[in-house]
Structures are given as structure tokens and as C-alpha cells.
Amino acid sequence: MSSLRAKIQDVFNEPACEQNRGKDAKARKKGCSKPLTPGAAAGGCAFDGAKIVLQPITDVAHLIHAPLACEGNSWDNRGAASSGPTLWRTSFTTDLTELDVVMGQGERKLFKAIREIKEAYGPPAIFVYPTCVTALIGDDIEAVCKRAAEKFDLPVVPVNAPGFVGSKNLGNKLAGEALLDHVIGTAEPDDAGPYDINILGEFNLSGEFWLVKPLLDRLGIRVRACIPGDARYLDIASAHRARAAMMVCSTALINLARKMEQRWDIPFFEGSFYGITDTSEALRQISQLLVKKGADPEILGRTEALIADEEAIAWKKLAAYRPRLQGKRVLLNTGGVKSWSVVHALMEIGIEIVGTSVKKSTVGDKERIKQILKDDNHMFEQMTPRELYAMLSEHKADIMLSGGRTQFIALKAKTPWLDINQERQHPYAGYDGMVELVRQIDLAIRNPIWRQVREPAPWDCQPAVREELPSTKSEAVTLHAVQELAGTTADDFGEC
Incomplete structure (x- = not known):
């Protein structure tokens, strides 16, 4: 744990971050992200952040040393894609039980799991992730990985980022440290070139x-x-x-x-x-x-x-979409690099940005947004679901671009929504990706379903009753009975 503590302090003291350089020593120790709220899973933990960064390495076996739920809650939660190996899509866990914890069988079970993966799949490397439980009971992950690497002649990389140490962003950085300590520089290519x-x-x-x-x-x-x-x-x-x-x-x-x-x-x-x-x-x-x-x-x-x-x-x-989308208003509820790069991309074709989230953005990201939008009135650190709903229901935006967690706010406000975060189904990078993004925005805004859901429900209006006398006495009695039952007359009904 002492080495992990030192690693966390090193990550907090990031010289390349302009915001970090402006802090005093006390503020620097607190890091960049807000502390986790006990019992709150939204936003992810350090383990989740490390898994996000490393799992897209497609030919590696990713082994979670923890009870089963830790792997179940984090596996395959992003839409990364592979052009070849599929081993990364296989879920490996030691599945510790209460008995394993009480009897101190964690390290032995981990070593056995590494051996089974080696024999069954023969991967070029195995990444091992401890979580809160195994870190708290004191399993020496680094010692087990080192012994297994020597025994099986295979790189076994400890990714020391248990969930309780901090936020998802901290886990991202600890994953980078694991690559620096155990992976990068361990192989020499024979085809290195100037490009x-x-x-x-x-x-x-x-x-x-x-x-x-x-x-x-x-x-x-x-x-x-x-x-x-x-x-x-x-x-x-x-x-x-x-x-x-x-x-x-x-x-x-x-x-x-x-x-x-x-x-x-x-x-x-x-x-x-x-x-x-x-x-x-x-x-x-x-x-x-x-x-x-x-x-x-x-x-x-x-x-x-x-x-x-x-x-x-x-x-x-894009010329075909410009007249269709000129002046359309977009609310962007995302973060990080997308908070400014997507803003710039959309403004290039005449779309108006009514707001963009900067909850995961760096100081540099925020400065870029100010330069693009010419002011900071459209930037918000955090917007509550109630505020998002109020903005959308009052038709201050024609569409919201966000992640899956806020899609239901847009749907409740009967406003078009497009996934811009990791769960998206369409690629938006590069020149072709920009065309695809604009096409998807156009399809979402002009989908006829929005006109239909905004119309009054059938039970809120009734079809008009034709002004003509009943042809028979029985029809007159029936019409009178229906109106009396409903408490209305023919004059009360109108077209929807």
C-alpha cells in the first residue's frame, strides 16, 4: 500500500497540467477530481477508470482479482472495437468468496487463475486488477504477478488501482503508470522509422x-x-x-x-x-x-x-445539410475533449450551441471553448436533471447531445437526443466521421416521431360529431345516452 500511496501522490503532482502548477502544495495533494460520495457509483471508481484505459488492448487477458460483482459491473462498458483479437471480450475473474477471504486463499487462487489462463489461451500478457476487497485484505498482487511471470515465462502486469483510492480519472492515470512501469520499453522493434x-x-x-x-x-x-x-x-x-x-x-x-x-x-x-x-x-x-x-x-x-x-x-x-441545420440549437452535455472539439465541429456548419458541459474538462479545454464561443455564458460545470429538463421542455434547444445516462431526460421532454459518448453506435472522427455526425443530427431532429409525441393524446380530444339528425329513433336514443353518460353534448366535441 505504501507504493500505491506514493504512486497516487506522484499522479496528483502533474507538472504538465497548467491547473496543477497553479495550486499550492495542499491543494495539489487533493488531486483534480471531486472526492467520491460513499455509496454512489455514478461516475466510476479508480478500478473502473483503469479498466477503461487497458481493456481495449485486444490480445491481452484481463484478470480481475475480486468477488464476481466487481467484474460484472465493469466489463465491456464502452464501445471500443477490435480489428483482430477478441480475447479482451472474455471476462476473467478469480471470483473470491467469503470463505476465500476468511481463510486467506486470495493469493493462491490468483496464482492458479493465471496458470489456467496461460494454459487455455496462451496470451502475450495478463493484466491483473485488484479491487477494494483484495486491496483491503492485503493480498500482495505485485509479488504474485512477479512470481507467476517467472514461473510461466509470461508478462503478468499488476494494475494497482483499487476502487476506493479515488475517481475514474485517477484510475485512468494509474493505468498509464502501470504501462510505464511494466510494459512500455520492454520490447525493441526491428522496423523503427522516422515516421x-x-x-x-x-x-x-x-x-x-x-x-x-x-x-x-x-x-x-x-x-x-x-x-x-x-x-x-x-x-x-x-x-x-x-x-x-x-x-x-x-x-x-x-x-x-x-x-x-x-x-x-x-x-x-x-x-x-x-x-x-x-x-x-x-x-x-x-x-x-x-x-x-x-x-x-x-x-x-x-x-x-x-x-x-x-x-x-x-x-x-455537408453542403446538403447546411440549409437544413442552419440555426438549429444544440445542448451538449458531455465533457473532456468533446466539450470543445464537438462544439467547434458543429459551429462549422452553422449550428448554434446553447450550452456545453465542462465537468470533465481541463483548464485548456475551457479556454478553447471561450475562444470558440467568444464568451463563457454557455459553459456549465454541472446541470442537474431538473435544470436539463426545464431547458429542454421550454424548447431552448432543438436537440441534446450527451451520454446514455441523460437520454431519458430528453425523451421525457419530447426532445431529440443523440448519443455522443462511449456507448454510441456510429463513429464521428475524421472527415467522414464529421459527415456522419451531421447526418445523424439531421435524422434525429427530423424524425417524424417527435411531431407525433408532441401532439395531444387521443384521449385528450375527440373526433368531431357531424351536425345531422339521427335517421331513426333508436339512433337518437343511443346518441342521447352516450352524451348523457359522458356529461357532454355534441357542441362540446371538436377536432383534435
């Missing part, structure tokens, strides 16, 4: 990175490691030989980017692949960093030619 880069903080949600990688391929730029989206263990182990890096989500892995720059002289920048302008700027900065590290300057010209071609194609496709 190798790393992409950090890209999760390949719904296959988003597959829309960007072909652009890099056309420029002759090789992605040595994408961490963690669609990653392979050996790619990450040799990531220290890249010449440059791009940070996609700084709140998650900025410590990884900074320490890789310190140890292996890999410069990095923070960029975004959301939106046409930001995608183009990211490609430019990647090429510029490579040239500074010794690549042929002719790549700069090829990059500009590629950008010109791709932008022309994308704007031509």
Missing part, C-alpha cells in the same frame, strides 16, 4: 480510429501504438521508439505522454479528430513534429495536399 507516432487517449469507440488511420497511411505515417484503442501488447511494449505523439484526451493519460517525453524524447501535442478544421490541424501538427525529429520536410507539402482534397470532399457532402 512512427503514438496516439494516446484514443479508444477507437465504434471504430472511430479506423476513419483516421487511412489518412495517416496515405501520408506514410505509421501508428506505432494507439493507446489503448485496438492496441496489441507488443505494439505498446515498443511504443518508446515512436518519434512523436498526439494526445487525444489529456485528462486521461497526460502523465503517460509527459513521462514518455522525459524518458524517450517523444514530443507530444493535444489535438482532436472531431470536425474538419481540427482534423486538418491535427494532421499538420503531426507532420510538423515529425519534421522536427528528422523526417523529410516534403511530408508537409503532401499533408497540405491531402487536407485540401479531403476538406473539399467533406464540405461538398
Whole structure:
């Protein structure tokens, strides 16, 4: 536990974070995220954050050393995609019981589980995650992993991020520390070149990175490691030989980017692949960093030619949507890099941003939003469900873009909603991704279901009764009986 405590303090003291540098020593020890509320699971714990960062490494076996519920509550909770191995989709857990805890069988059971995974699946590595229970009872995860690695001639990586130590964001950073301590730099590639880069903080949600990688391929730029989206263990182990890096989500892995720059002289920048302008700027900065590290300057010209071609194609496709979406109002309830990158992307086609959440955004993210929106009146740290519902029900926005947890607020307010977070079904990165995002917004806003659900319910109105006399006495008696039963007359009914 002493080593874990030291690691947490090291993560809290992040020199690459502008906000952290402005704090005093006491404030720095508290970290960036708000403390967890006992009993509240929303937002995730450190274990959840570590699993989010590492599980997309597709050929690795991820073993949870804990009671069964810990794995059940965290497994496969993001829409990352793989182009090959599927081992990461298999759930492994030691499934500790009360008897195991009382009898002190945790470490023995963990060693046995590692051996079974090795024999049954033969993975290139096994990642072991302790959780609250196994950390509290004192199981020495690092010692077991070290012994198993020697016994089975297999990398067994301890990911020391039990849930109680902090928030999901802290878990993200502790996962990065595990990669630095046990994985990156452990393998030497035989094909390192001047155009190798790393992409950090890209999760390949719904296959988003597959829309960007072909652009890099056309420029002759090789992605040595994408961490963690669609990653392979050996790619990450040799990531220290890249010449440059791009940070996609700084709140998650900025410590990884900074320490890789310190140890292996890999410069990095923070960029975004959301939106046409930001995608183009990211490609430019990647090429510029490579040239500074010794690549042929002719790549700069090829990059500009590629950008010109791709932008022309994308704007031509978006031209059909501009008159349909011009002036439409969007409420963006997300965070992190999307709080500014998606804002910029939507404003490029004339969509108005009525509000954007900055609850997971860094100081740099907030400054970008201010520059894009020209003020900070449309930024909010946190909006309660009641406030969200009031805003939507009063028709202050034509659509809300958010994660799955707030979709029901929009549905209750009878307002179109589109998933922009990790559960989404469509990729939105790159030039083609921007076109897809706009297409999905247009489909959501113009879906005829919204006109139908906003109309009065059938029982709130009645069809008009024709003003004509009953043809027979029996019909007159029947009509009189129905009106008397309902307490109405024919004059009370109108068209809906």
C-alpha cells in the first residue's frame, strides 16, 4: 500500500497540467477530481477508470482479482472495437468468496487463475486488477504477478488501482503508470522509422480510429501504438521508439505522454479528430513534429495536399445539410475533449450551441471553448436533471447531445437526443466521421416521431360529431345516452 500511496501522490503532482502548477502544495495533494460520495457509483471508481484505459488492448487477458460483482459491473462498458483479437471480450475473474477471504486463499487462487489462463489461451500478457476487497485484505498482487511471470515465462502486469483510492480519472492515470512501469520499453522493434507516432487517449469507440488511420497511411505515417484503442501488447511494449505523439484526451493519460517525453524524447501535442478544421490541424501538427525529429520536410507539402482534397470532399457532402441545420440549437452535455472539439465541429456548419458541459474538462479545454464561443455564458460545470429538463421542455434547444445516462431526460421532454459518448453506435472522427455526425443530427431532429409525441393524446380530444339528425329513433336514443353518460353534448366535441 505504501507504493500505491506514493504512486497516487506522484499522479496528483502533474507538472504538465497548467491547473496543477497553479495550486499550492495542499491543494495539489487533493488531486483534480471531486472526492467520491460513499455509496454512489455514478461516475466510476479508480478500478473502473483503469479498466477503461487497458481493456481495449485486444490480445491481452484481463484478470480481475475480486468477488464476481466487481467484474460484472465493469466489463465491456464502452464501445471500443477490435480489428483482430477478441480475447479482451472474455471476462476473467478469480471470483473470491467469503470463505476465500476468511481463510486467506486470495493469493493462491490468483496464482492458479493465471496458470489456467496461460494454459487455455496462451496470451502475450495478463493484466491483473485488484479491487477494494483484495486491496483491503492485503493480498500482495505485485509479488504474485512477479512470481507467476517467472514461473510461466509470461508478462503478468499488476494494475494497482483499487476502487476506493479515488475517481475514474485517477484510475485512468494509474493505468498509464502501470504501462510505464511494466510494459512500455520492454520490447525493441526491428522496423523503427522516422515516421512512427503514438496516439494516446484514443479508444477507437465504434471504430472511430479506423476513419483516421487511412489518412495517416496515405501520408506514410505509421501508428506505432494507439493507446489503448485496438492496441496489441507488443505494439505498446515498443511504443518508446515512436518519434512523436498526439494526445487525444489529456485528462486521461497526460502523465503517460509527459513521462514518455522525459524518458524517450517523444514530443507530444493535444489535438482532436472531431470536425474538419481540427482534423486538418491535427494532421499538420503531426507532420510538423515529425519534421522536427528528422523526417523529410516534403511530408508537409503532401499533408497540405491531402487536407485540401479531403476538406473539399467533406464540405461538398455537408453542403446538403447546411440549409437544413442552419440555426438549429444544440445542448451538449458531455465533457473532456468533446466539450470543445464537438462544439467547434458543429459551429462549422452553422449550428448554434446553447450550452456545453465542462465537468470533465481541463483548464485548456475551457479556454478553447471561450475562444470558440467568444464568451463563457454557455459553459456549465454541472446541470442537474431538473435544470436539463426545464431547458429542454421550454424548447431552448432543438436537440441534446450527451451520454446514455441523460437520454431519458430528453425523451421525457419530447426532445431529440443523440448519443455522443462511449456507448454510441456510429463513429464521428475524421472527415467522414464529421459527415456522419451531421447526418445523424439531421435524422434525429427530423424524425417524424417527435411531431407525433408532441401532439395531444387521443384521449385528450375527440373526433368531431357531424351536425345531422339521427335517421331513426333508436339512433337518437343511443346518441342521447352516450352524451348523457359522458356529461357532454355534441357542441362540446371538436377536432383534435
